[in-house]
Amino acid sequence: MMMNNRILISPYNGLKFFYFEKLNATSSLEGFCCSVQEYNEYLTTDAVRSRKDHIALTWLLRDKEQKKIVSYMSLITDSIKISIAEKKFHSLNYPFKMIPSIKIAKLAVDEIFLGKYKGIGTYMIEFAESRTRFCDEIHAACRFLTVDADIEHNAKVLDFYKKNGFFVNEELYNKNRKTISMRKDIYY
Numbered sequence: 001m002m003m004n005n006r007i008l009i010s011p012y013n014g015l016k017f018f019y020f021e022k023l024n025a026t027s028s029l030e031g032f033c034c035s036v037q038e039y040n041e042y043l044t045t046d047a048v049r050s051r052k053d054h055i056a057l058t059w060l061l062r063d064k065e066q067k068k069i070v071s072y073m074s075l076i077t078d079s080i081k082i083s084i085a086e087k088k089f090h091s092l093n094y095p096f097k098m099i100p101s102i103k104i105a106k107l108a109v110d111e112i113f114l115g116k117y118k119g120i121g122t123y124m125i126e127f128a129e130s131r132t133r134f135c136d137e138i139h140a141a142c143r144f145l146t147v148d149a150d151i152e153h154n155a156k157v158l159d160f161y162k163k164n165g166f167f168v169n170e171e172l173y174n175k176n177r178k179t180i181s182m183r184k185d186i187y188y
Ligand SMILES: CC(C)(COP(=O)(O)OP(=O)(O)OC[C@H]1O[C@@H](n2cnc3c(N)ncnc32)[C@H](O)[C@@H]1OP(=O)(O)O)[C@@H](O)C(=O)NCCC(=O)NCCS
Pocket: 034, 035, 036, 039, 107, 108, 109, 110, 114, 117, 118, 119, 120, 121, 122, 123, 147, 148, 149, 150, 153, 154, 155, 156, 157, 158, 159, 160, 163
C-alpha cells in the first residue's frame, strides 16, 4: 500500500472530498474492503438488518467523485460503569456508577483510501463526537463516547484510540481479552 504523500483529512477539508450518508435499505454497499474480513462481511450482511431492528445505526463516508465507501461507522447507545477514581477524574460526583454514553460499535476504513488519505479514522471519530454532542444537546444526556477496541485483529489499534483522546476503562479492563473497553469524555 502506497502511504507516502497522503492527503491529510481534517474537519476543515473533509467535506471537500467526502460526504456522510446514513445507511438505509437501498444504500449500495459493494466494494468496501478493509484489513479485517469480519468488518467487510458485517457491512454487507448485518448492517442493514441491524438498522432495521434498531440495534445499530451505520454511517457511511463516501467519496464525492465515485461515491465509493471510504469508511463506515456503526453507533449505538451505551452506558458504562466507571470506578471511583475515574469518577473523580471526570468530576462526576454522583451516587450511581453507570454514565450515559454512545458507543462506536464498528469502525473501519477502506484500504485503498487509507493509501490515499491520512486521518480518515480520526475524522470518523470527530463525526461520532459531533453526533454525541447533538444527542446530548437535543435529545438525551450523553457524556462519553465509548469503544471496545478490537485488539484481536490489531493490538496497536489501542494507540489509535489513545491518540484520539480515549482512556482504557478500569472497571471493564481485561474482562474480555479480544477487546478493550475505552472511553472519551466529550465534555472534559
Ligand atoms: C483503525 C483505523 C480505523 C484507523 O484509521 P486511519 O485512517 O488509519 O486513522 P488516522 O489516519 O486518523 O490515524 C492513524 C494514526 O493512529 C496511530 N495508530 C496506531 N495504531 C494504529 C493502527 N493499528 N491502525 C491505524 N492507526 C494506528 C498512528 O499514529 C497513525 O498515524 P500514522 O498514520 O502517522 O502512522 C483503520 O486502520 C482501520 O480501518 N483498521 C481496520 C479495522 C479496525 O481495526 N477498526 C477498529 C476496530 S475497534
